[in-house]
Amino acid sequence: MADNTLIITVALGIFAILVYFLFFKKSAKPSKKNKTLNLFCGPVDSGKTAALLHLQHGKDACKTVASMECNSAKVKVDEGGDVTANIVDVPGHPRIRPQLMKELDAAKGVVVFLDATCFAGMARTDVDKSQRKEEGIQILYDVLTHTEFSNFPGGRVLVACNKMDLFDDSVLTAPTAKSIKKEVEKELNIIRESRQGMLQTTDGADQEAFLGEEGKKFKMEDSTVPVEFKEVSVSAGDVQPLRDFLA
Amino acid sequence: MIASGVVFSSGGAVLWGRGDAEQGAGDLIREVLLQKGAVAMDSQHVLGANTWRCTVDNELNIFFAVACSFQLLYLEDLAKSFKSAFLKSYRNDIENNGVGGKTYNFDAAFDALLENEANKADSKRKKMRSFEESRKDKGKKDSGAASTAPAAKSESGSRIAKAKDDDTDLAQESDDVELDPVARARAALAARGGRNRRGKGGAAMSSPSSKGSSPIAAGSPSKKGKKPWWRPGQNGDGPEVLDYSDGSSLADSPMSAGNAGLGADGGDFATHGTGFDSSDDEDSADDANQGRLGSIFNYFSRISGNKPITAKDLEGVLDQFRDMLVSKNVAASISDSLVESVQNSLIGKKISGINGVKTAVREAMEAALTRILTPKQSQNILKEVETSKAEGRPYVITFVGVNGVGKSTSLSKVCRYLMHHGHRVLITACDTFRSGAVEQLRVHATRLGADLYEQGYAKDPASVAMAGVRHAKDKGYDVVLIDTAGRMQDNEPLMRALAKLVNLNRPDKVLFVGEALVGNDSVDQLQKFNQAMIDFAGVAEPRTIDGVMLTKFDTIDDKVGAAVSMVYTTGQPVVFVGVGQTYTDIRHLNVKSLVRALLR
Numbered sequence: 046m047a048d049n050t051l052i053i054t055v056a057l058g059i060f061a062i063l064v065y066f067l068f069f070k071k072s073a074k075p076s077k078k079n080k081t082l083n084l085f086c087g088p089v090d091s092g093k094t095a096a097l098l099h100l101q102h103g104k105d106a107c108k109t110v111a112s113m114e115c116n117s118a119k120v121k122v123d124e125g126g127d128v129t130a131n132i133v134d135v136p137g138h139p140r141i142r143p144q145l146m147k148e149l150d151a152a153k154g155v156v157v158f159l160d161a162t163c164f165a166g167m168a169r170t171d172v173d174k175s176q177r178k179e180e181g182i183q184i185l186y187d188v189l190t191h192t193e194f195s196n197f198p199g200g201r202v203l204v205a206c207n208k209m210d211l212f213d214d215s216v217l218t219a220p221t222a223k224s225i226k227k228e229v230e231k232e233l234n235i236i237r238e239s240r241q242g243m244l245q246t247t248d249g250a251d252q253e254a255f256l257g258e259e260g261k262k263f264k265m266e267d268s269t270v271p272v273e274f275k276e277v278s279v280s281a282g283d284v285q286p287l288r289d290f291l292a
Numbered sequence: 293m294i295a296s297g298v299v300f301s302s303g304g305a306v307l308w309g310r311g312d313a314e315q316g317a318g319d320l321i322r323e324v325l326l327q328k329g330a331v332a333m334d335s336q337h338v339l340g341a342n343t344w345r346c347t348v349d350n351e352l353n354i355f356f357a358v359a360c361s362f363q364l365l366y367l368e369d370l371a372k373s374f375k376s377a378f379l380k381s382y383r384n385d386i387e388n389n390g391v392g393g394k395t396y397n398f399d400a401a402f403d404a405l406l407e408n409e410a411n412k413a414d415s416k417r418k419k420m421r422s423f424e425e426s427r428k429d430k431g432k433k434d435s436g437a438a439s440t441a442p443a444a445k446s447e448s449g450s451r452i453a454k455a456k457d458d459d460t461d462l463a464q465e466s467d468d469v470e471l472d473p474v475a476r477a478r479a480a481l482a483a484r485g486g487r488n489r490r491g492k493g494g495a496a497m498s499s500p501s502s503k504g505s506s507p508i509a510a511g512s513p514s515k516k517g518k519k520p521w522w523r524p525g526q527n528g529d530g531p532e533v534l535d536y537s538d539g540s541s542l543a544d545s546p547m548s549a550g551n552a553g554l555g556a557d558g559g560d561f562a563t564h565g566t567g568f569d570s571s572d573d574e575d576s577a578d579d580a581n582q583g584r585l586g587s588i589f590n591y592f593s594r595i596s597g598n599k600p601i602t603a604k605d606l607e608g609v610l611d612q613f614r615d616m617l618v619s620k621n622v623a624a625s626i627s628d629s630l631v632e633s634v635q636n637s638l639i640g641k642k643i644s645g646i647n648g649v650k651t652a653v654r655e656a657m658e659a660a661l662t663r664i665l666t667p668k669q670s671q672n673i674l675k676e677v678e679t680s681k682a683e684g685r686p687y688v689i690t691f692v693g694v695n696g697v698g699k700s701t702s703l704s705k706v707c708r709y710l711m712h713h714g715h716r717v718l719i720t721a722c723d724t725f726r727s728g729a730v731e732q733l734r735v736h737a738t739r740l741g742a743d744l745y746e747q748g749y750a751k752d753p754a755s756v757a758m759a760g761v762r763h764a765k766d767k768g769y770d771v772v773l774i775d776t777a778g779r780m781q782d783n784e785p786l787m788r789a790l791a792k793l794v795n796l797n798r799p800d801k802v803l804f805v806g807e808a809l810v811g812n813d814s815v816d817q818l819q820k821f822n823q824a825m826i827d828f829a830g831v832a833e834p835r836t837i838d839g840v841m842l843t844k845f846d847t848i849d850d851k852v853g854a855a856v857s858m859v860y861t862t863g864q865p866v867v868f869v870g871v872g873q874t875y876t877d878i879r880h881l882n883v884k885s886l887v888r889a890l891l892r
Contacts, residue, residue, distance in 0.1 A: 089322070094304040102393040108314075111321040112304030114353070116392075134303070140326050140666045143883065176669070183670050239674035242713045246882035247845065247869050 080153040080197060082131050083291055086145055086188070087158030088180035089137040092207040096158065096279045096287065097134045112136040115144060122291045130291040139180065146187070149194045154201050154290065157185050161206040161276070164220040164228060182232040186240070189233075189268050190254045200270040203290040204229070210281040222274040226265060229274075234263050294406055295360040295367070297374055297398075302353040305392040308378070310399065312342055313359040320344055320357055327668075327863055329660050330636035331629050336367060345371045349379060350640040351600060352386055366413040370406070377405055426472070600640045601649060609653050610635055620890050622853030623812040626860050633660055658887055664856065665883045667865030671839075673801075677715055677771055680800065686718070686764040688772045688797065690757075691841070692790060693805035694817055695778030698843035700729065702805050702870050703773050704736040705878040711740060715770040720760030721746035722753040722793065723777040733775060740875070743769070753777070754793040761797060774799065781820035790821075791828035794835050803867060804837045807844045808854045818861040839867035842881070846871045850889040855881065 085093040089111055098106035100120040116134040121127075133152075135145045149155070163178035185204065194200050204225075212219035237256050257263035265272050275286035296311030309317065319339055324332045330348070337344045345367045346357040356375040360367060382396055610631045617627040634656045643652045680687040689706065691699045700723075707717050719737050721744060723729035730746045737744040745760040757774050764772045776793065779786035794802055804821060806814055818837065826834045840858045848854075855866055866881040 090318070098305060098392045105393050107392060107395040108306040108309070109304045110298075110300050110306050110317045112302070113321060113325060114302040116303035136304070138322065138326055139668050139670055140663050142670075143662050143666055180670065235675065235678065236672070239672050239678065242674045243672070244709065244868070244878060244880050246885075247871065247879045248882040248885035 080151050080199070082133050082148065082152045083154040083156065084145070084148055084152045085132060085134040085156050085158065086184055087137055087156075087205075088160070088177040088184065090177065091137060091158040091160045091181065092279045093134050093137065093158050096156075096205075096207070096277075096284065097132055099279050099282070099284060100132070100287070111138065113138075113141070115148070120291075122288055128292055132291070137180070137184075142184075142187075145184070146191065149188065149191045152194055153197065153199055154203070155188050155194070156203045156205050156287065156290065157181065157188060158205050158207050159225065159229075161208050161220055161225065162211055164206075164225050165212075166218070179232070182229055183236065185229065186233055186236050186256065189270065189272070190256055192254055195254045195269045197270070201290070202268075202270055202272040203286065204272060204274045205277045205287060206274065207277050207279055209276045210278040210283070222276050226274040230263065230265060237263060294410065295358050295364060295370060297356065297358045297402055299354060299356050299378055299396075299398070301391040302355065303391070306395070307354070307382075307386075307391060308396045308398045310402065311359075312361065313344075313357055316340065316342060316344070316359060317357060320346070325355075326663065328629075329633040329663065331633035333636050334632070343367065347371045347375050348636070349375060350637060351642055352379075352383070352391075354386070354391070366409055369412070370409045373405060373409060374402070377401060421472075600642050601638055601652070603635065603639055605649050606635055606638060606653065609650050613653060613657060617853060617856075617890065619851075620853040621811060621848070621851040622890070623815045623857040625812070625815060626857045629860070630657070630660060630856075654891065658891060661856065661887045661890060662883060664860055665865070665881070665886060668863070671865060671867060671880075673710075673867070674713055676800065677710065681715075681770055686761065686769050686772045687801075688761055688774065688799035689801045689803060690774040690776065690794060690797070690799040691803050691805050692776050692794075692821065692837070693778060694780055697778065697805050697807045698870060699778065699805045700732055700736070700775055701873065702841055702843055702868070702878075703733075703775050704740065705870060705875055706868065707736070707742050707773055708740050708875045709878055710771050711742060716768070717742045717771045717773060718760065718764045718767075718769040719744050720757055720764075720772055720774045722757050722760070723775050724749050724751045724753055724756065725777045729775070729777070753789060754796050757793055757797045772799075781817045781824070784824075787821070787824035788828045791825045791834070792830075794825055795829045795831050798835060801838045801867075802835060803839050803841045804858070804862070805841045805843060806854065806858050808842050808848050808852065809844055810854050812857075814854050814857045815861050818858055822862060837862050837864055839864050841868045841870065842866050843870035845869045845879075846877070850892065852886050852889050855886060856890070 085097060087093055094109040094112050094116060095106070097116055097118060097120070098109065101118055103124070112134065113136060115136065117132065118134075119129050119131055122130050133148055135141070135148055159181045160174075160177060163174040163181070169175060185202075188202060189195060206220070206222055206225050209219060233256065241255075254269075257267040261267070265274075273286075273290075275290075277284050277286055296309075296313035298309035298313040298317045299307040300309070300317055301307065306314065306317070316339060320337070323339060324337050324344070325346070333347055342359040342361050343363060344357055344359045346355055348355050356371060356378065358367060358371050358374055364370070378396075378398060378401075381398075381401065385394075385396075613634075614627050614631045617630065618624055622630075634653060637656055637660075638652060641652070643649070677687045691703050693699050703719065707719060710717050719733055719742055721730045721733045723733075724747070730748065733746070734744050736742075745756075745763055747756045747759070753776060760774065761772055774793075774797075776790065777786070779790065781787070802825075804818065806817065810817070818840075822836045825836050829835070840855075840862065842855055842858070845852075859866060869879045869881050871877045871879055
């Protein structure tokens, strides 16, 4: 008799464990407190997927093309080291922007890739480049005013000015991280003015945080999360600032 | 090289690529795949100098695209065999190692594939026959007469009879020689009784008594000449010949239990084919026992993630979603495209977990709708006005649309919004047709404190617009709002006038004003407006609609589908939404809440 009840209890226990794994294991959602992600974001063709593949595979990384979905991977921060980082590479196309907003909820570090060739003096006449420059700064604005991310005390932002290697042989003066930072600050102020003027949405949904302080011109130091500007070059393999940031 | 190909993952890694396809893959993604979604797999696309065809493996999320610089008839087959050949060689590798770490070598195999497909297409194409082999050489006088005889009224009957002769002869010769397609088709037509043939005199089917009866067998010469070809008053055949009321076939069988429809419990009759077919029930009862075990096995193998989704699994769920979208006022053709797009993106995918097909479809549908409604460039009107100001020219917005959608009211709302942010606005009255249009705008301008530029009625709208913009530039206005007359999309002269106005003045934004109440007509309106603006442009780079303004949004509850129809048809976003009839009732669109309302 006792054997019977023992067998039944064990069977029920196994059944319960089975049910748990079947039903509940797959539906784990990232909780709000669980911020472990590093995001790679930025306009199209700024080198986000290339950077991720470079960190993952080094020299073997294949060529890249515009992403349509996020890539997520766990990469070793330093070759041969032990520290790993969770990276999510969000596509840059504006139609996929809502995805970025969603991923920012669980982000602790954000790398915004900018194409440095868009900031060179010659780029003013190139329509595509100036569009991408504006998109990039727009993305930075969205990141800095995201209600969840901007209030997270451990959040950090790195603005990676990519494609610096394209200036090596050309006659164009390469923009430096400092000059890009100045230009970005100026644009952010313009965007701030126009965004404040924007109409409500049909649903009166979440308003974004205000950048900097009201009445005062925005400077990078005023941002609630620390922002750094660094030069990188993914195709030349010069990504040390990235590695330092992810560590 | 006839064609080039590229293989890339949805995350952006290129696994193999060559030639034009590799260069153009980025454009393909941006212009086609992100605009139309997975429904783009079903057709060819022309981008730049190349024609593209793509296909996808949903399990591995890998896209295969082939590009050719000229029209290739077998492009679709090429894409399909490209996909199967590549996956045959490398599927295991990809499943084990993921994508991104390796560029595969497929050059030689791709060349072999091209040759293979070209040979297959050649063999399918029939060789032209020599003169000796063809029909014409057989010296048939009847066929000569049939093709050259003038179709005089009295002769058409005999001609058709002669042609029948032809067919019978042809049929008899079928043993010795292979019938070429034309003759085969003729024989088939004769077999059907020539029901669809229309001679010059409106010759109808031969004998009225043979209506609905067995078709004339080809090769029965007794039929020749027997049928009176009915023509009014010809053989004295009058209406009596056509009188079928003497109780033949269909009329006499009374309503029997068989064809009365199916009775449900309670004695009500259901019409055939709305889904409670008793026959199906019988069948399913029969193999329920076999099926039950199979379906349980299927269910478990699906939730454990082993069995990929098939079209059959998706059918029922997709129909439900289609009906839901249509009930939310999304145009029928757009709902079909959306559902097809979701289907294409889910077939072959493996979903694991208890969540099941319905959740996967809901997520895919939500992603597709969000992608469609999100603008492809960030929208910031105020910033664009600032940019124009910096360049020293006014920012011009034109409002177009059909009659009665709210163009003038929306214009005044936008005017108030821009004035609120400190810009000087000039309203230009280019509706020179509707009575009271100019006066209406004058009232709005006075109440808002804006200025109005008008030249009265019956003037050419395009020149009024041009004069208005010039006036604005001279006097230093920041924004010009152009009001046009409402016009139906089918009205060619008015569409021409609109195209002339838009292409002559090249406004910064052409806003199509559409009401949220519109149903399937929204697709037609936008297509025809865009097409007219391209066709009647007269310039090398025609302007089309740049954005949609949705009006009367407060009158619909959650039947918000018109937004989706309009955005899908043009590819342009919803810029403003009008939510009432006063000056302050203007908003931006919240994509997330709209999608939620659609899928609720």
